[in-house]
Amino acid sequence: MTALAGYYLPGAIALWCAVVFALATLWGYADLHRGDESARPFARRSYLFFTLAIVASAIVLGIALARRDFRVDYVFQYTGLELPWHYQIAAFWAGQKGSFLIWLLFGALIGVPLMRTAGRHEAPVMGIYLLAQLGLLLILVRENPFTMLPQAPADGQGLNPLLQDDWMVIHPPIMFVGYALAAVPFAFAMAALFKRDTSEWAARAFPWALAGFLVLGAAILLGGYWAYATLGWGGYWGWDPVENASLIPWLLGTALVHGLYLERTRGRYRRINLVLASLVFLSVLYGTFLTRSGVLADFSVHSFVDLGISGWLIAIMAFFGGMAVLLLGTRLRHVETADNADPALSRGTFLVLATIAILVCAIVVTAGTSAPILTRFLENPGQVGPEFYNRVNLPIALLVAFLLALVPFLTWRGEEGLRAVLRKAAPGLAFGFLATCGAVGLGVHDPFHILFLFLALTALATNLTRFASLARVGKVASAGGYLAHVGVGIILVGFLASSAYDESVKVTLVQGQPVDVGAYSLTFERFLERQGREKERAEVTVSRDGGKVWTAYPKIFVNERSRQLMVNPDIRSTMLADLYLSPLEYDPGRAAGFGELSLRKGEVTRIGEAEIRFVGFDLEHGGNAMAQMSAGDPVSVGAVLEVTRGGAAERVEPVYRFRSDGEVEFPPVTLAGGGRIAVGGIDATAGAVRLLVEGLGEAQGIPARLSLDVTRKPLVQAVWWGMYVILAGGILALVARAKQVRRLGAAAQPSGS
Amino acid sequence: MSRRAWTVIGVVLLVAFAGFAFASFRTSLTPYVSYAEAQRAPRTVQVAGALEQGSTSYDEVATTLHFVLRDPETGATMPVEYDGVKPANFEDAISIVAIGRWDAGQSRFAAGKLLVKCPSKYQGAEVKEYS
Known part of the structure; x- marks a missing residue:
């Protein structure tokens, strides 16, 4: 027992x-x-x-x-x-x-x-x-x-x-719903191979795959928002291993959703979808291993500690990886699949290219995230920075945007030639062209960025027109894909604008003195102490062309328990750009007349125009010290002081308090003649006190200073809105696919309840 | 064009992309190296160590931080310059990872990014990134 x-x-x-x-x-x-x-x-x-x-x-x-x-x-x-x-x-x-x-x-x-x-x-x-x-x-x-x-x-x-943080309350559970959903298509795929019957699994797994895609997407969005708005990391995505661990299954899930669509409508991809469904689940396990086994401890902002479960995680990965390899390896080649008979300019071919692009993106992110493990066997273990992901994903994003721009006007059989397709896409292309010209006028000069914007904006416009025309004839239910693609167009524009065209500068503001940062003028007005649940925060007014536009309250405080310095940025969002103020450091400065002195018992010293005499300790301050200590109450030691100024003497007794949790407190007492005084320390053996005085000495004051990271991020809002639109499109698709399963369930389940 | 031609184009593009991705991986890779290797390598690397007590000096106006890293295993030391605002609780750091390259002219390591691991009772340690 x-x-x-x-x-x-x-x-x-x-x-x-x-x-x-x-x-x-x-x-x-x-x-x-x-x-x-x-x-x-x-x-x-x-x-x-x-x-x-x-x-x-x-x-x-x-x-x-x-x-x-x-x-x-x-x-x-x-x-x-x-x-x-x-x-x-x-x-x-x-x-x-x-x-x-x-x-x-x-x-x-x-x-x-x-x-x-x-x-x-x-x-x-x-x-x-x-x-x-x-x-x-x-x-x-x-x-x-x-x-x-x-x-x-x-x-x-x-x-x-x-x-x-409030986001913390909802972000992780949603992420875990997404991870849990990843196991469902895997179970369907393995069961279908095991039973040598792959005729039905795709239809049944489709809504689950869509649900996983949606939930994981929502969790990633929330995580990005949390990092951006609360943690003050400066961005919504840092290519950190923990973030990537959730992105990889989502990318693979996106590929799976497209593959299942191809299988359901054209009978193709029957083999590839079985592989994709396995990869989604295995990538969840791999991500869990990477982020929870401690292998990346030296490489990530997130802290990981080896709980001693690495062995378990490896065993689970090996078990399911082995199951997938065994079943796929022995039974995949018996799965009948339709050959690609579609011409190049057809919906089928574009879907295949899109899934390849998404897969390649997933591989790139996996390789980058695994860099510390991959390189461990070569030479010195190392990691790759965000520039790797940004560079390598750019051509992939270009290809995806190109495919998206034309896909709304392609048919499955591809009967129409390029000219007919372009004619249908003309309004979208015209919009893309004009909007890109506008962007060039605003300062986009990199040729890759111009191409990127043109394709993304065209994709946004062509998919939107297609969605609108379907919605007009009451076919909203089957138009979820187009809506999602509108969101991809929006989010791609947001990615480029907010990452390549952000302007960031670190400034140190002296209290009361305006500092020009770009088009803005920033003034650190004052520092507000904690009030109830409201943390310590700085008040910064931001003005532009002489007019005040915003009062920002970035927070900077020390967490009492962990003694960590915490910051929360303050953000002013507009449609076009976010102004992002993230505190780096706060120096409270020093009040005028600040001074520090050490006095022995009976000693007198002069500071400014005052004379201070240390009369002696008061060990019985607020009761018997020994009794307080044994009762677990704070123990206070008073220092009796006599302050004489202009012939008037006053007697004060500031205290030095030992709290039961090991911390000390030394509240200052205000002098009748002005100024404050506190006991900063006690040397019992020498019988001396260290005093901190304010408003008595001659020392000049030092104004408070606030260091800030000031960033202007264009079109961050497009990232959030793009993701909302993608998710809305996904919900439409989920509803449509779930209905199909219900019909299937009625027809093909004679046995059971 | 024939199916075969498309396949060839596709494979060529994929191989080209793989080459590009691999090259990017190599250039972007910042290996963990010893101080001696860091001083020899003309590339971006990362070094780890403990803060040499009392070695910190910070220029508030220029926002540059100077400190000395000590390798807890070999005892080797290396001066580091970090161009940025001094991280909070920097003196309490139990370990520091500096990412940057050796500046032979100034004979010190010029760090563009710091990972500062501070003691914390929350799951052992807390890592914060500064760049």
Whole structure:
């Protein structure tokens, strides 16, 4: 029983039960696979119990977090008494264990509708899907989030201040829904190969692939916004390994969505889609390995610590990688697929080229992210910077924009020649040309950038006209792709403008003195102290041509618990450009008459026109020191001082306070004759005090200074809006494809419930 | 054009792109090297080390930071100049990664980017990037 004592039992038992139910489900589905139809209700019920057990363990952890039950190690590590309630929830996914649990929670829940719509391959689909859940579950059983501390501490360690943000509350869980969804097309693909029947999987997996694409896309958008608006990293994308780890599955998922569209409409790509579905899932596992095993610890802004699960992650990767290689290797060549019979200028050919472009992009990002591992075997391990990704992705983006610009006017068979296609695209091309001329007028001179803008703007316009004409005749449901492509056109313009044409300058503002930065004039007005939940912030007025346009409040503060310096930028967004003020450093300066002096007991010193005598310590200040200490109260030592100015003497007693948590406080006392005085330190053996005075001495004041990173980023808004439009298009496509599955489900599922 | 011709064009383009991507990878790669190697290599590299106590000096007007890195294993040291605002809590750093190249004229390492790892009770350490 001693082994059990280390666990918070309600949660740990739920996890162990989940393992049992998962094994029962596998057993049931194995029977069903062998043809025992009566095993289906048992398998399904076991799966529901598995899901219930996972939900129960998540609820137990949630309640422990909400109750601030610091006996549980995980609660102790990530929450604290003063944390507001919504961050108590966010603490659920602040650490590795909790984030694996929420991933598993979503995975288990997704399995419930999957089970009912998996069709005739339900047994292998659910079996393989459940194996993926089991992998996570085994990690959790080992790295148990319910381990207990021998004694409950009085307070937790608090949540990492970087994570104390409203975006943090929603960004990670959405990301984990996306990761959980990636396992679904994989399960369908493996099951289809296993059953040697690939006729139906594409139709059934399509809505799941679209859902994964949508959710992961939304999570990436939120993550970018979080990095941009809160963390003050200066950009929405830094090509950091953690960011790339979510981008790679999304790119592969995008390729899969296009491939499935090609398969469903033209019967092509039957083999390639099976590979793509595997790659989406394996890339999620690989990304998890990269970011959670500690292999990149020296290379990323995100901090990773090896939890000791590298071995597990490698084993899980090897298991599913091996499964994919084995099934694809032995059975792929038996899959019938249609040959490409389409001419070059046809929708089919363009789709193939687009999937190749997206795949190449995914490969480039994977290679760049893996650089520290790839180069480890060559010479010195190294990493590649953002310039690698930007350079190599430029030709890919050009190709994608070119394909997008023409694709709305291509037919599957490609009966029409180039001339006819161009004629249809003429309004879009004209828009692209004129808008690009405008951009050249605004200062875009690089020939690649001009071509890039022309293609992206044309793609935006041609897809928009096509979408509008379909919407006019009531075919919105089938026009999701065009809408998504409008978004790609918008986002490409936003990428180029905000990354290649941003202007950034670091300035140091002296309080009250305006400084010209580009067309703006910035004045650091004052520094505002903390008020309630509002953190310390600087007030900066921004004016242009003599008129005030904006009062910015960039925040810069020291987190009390971690003693980390935190910054939050302030951003003024307009349609055309964002003005981004990110604090770098704040120097409070020094008040006039600041001075520091050391006095022994009885000693007198002169500062400015005042004389200060240190009469002696007052150890009984506010009560008996020993009694305070044993009661755990702060211990105060007073220093009795006599300040004489212009013949008038006053007696003051500033204190030096030792708090029970090891910190010290030395509140200043205000003198009746003006100025302030505080005890900055005590030397008990010498019987001396160090005094800090203000407004007494002759020293000149030093004004406060604020260092800022001032950036003007054109068209950042286009990045957000482009992504919204892409996601809106994806939702339209999802609705259309889900309807098709419903029809399929009615026709092709004679057995089962 | 025939199907074969298109295939050839496609393969040629892919190979050309692969070459371009590989070349970009090589030029953009900043390997981790020792101080001695950094001083020999005429390229952008990254070096890691601990901050030599008391070696920091910061010019607020020009916003340049000077400090000395010490390799905790070999004990080798190297002076570094960083052109930028001094990172917060810089003196508390437990390890620093500097990305840049050796400036033979000034005989010091000119860093364009710093990764500063500060002690933190949140999952061991906190890394912040400055460029």
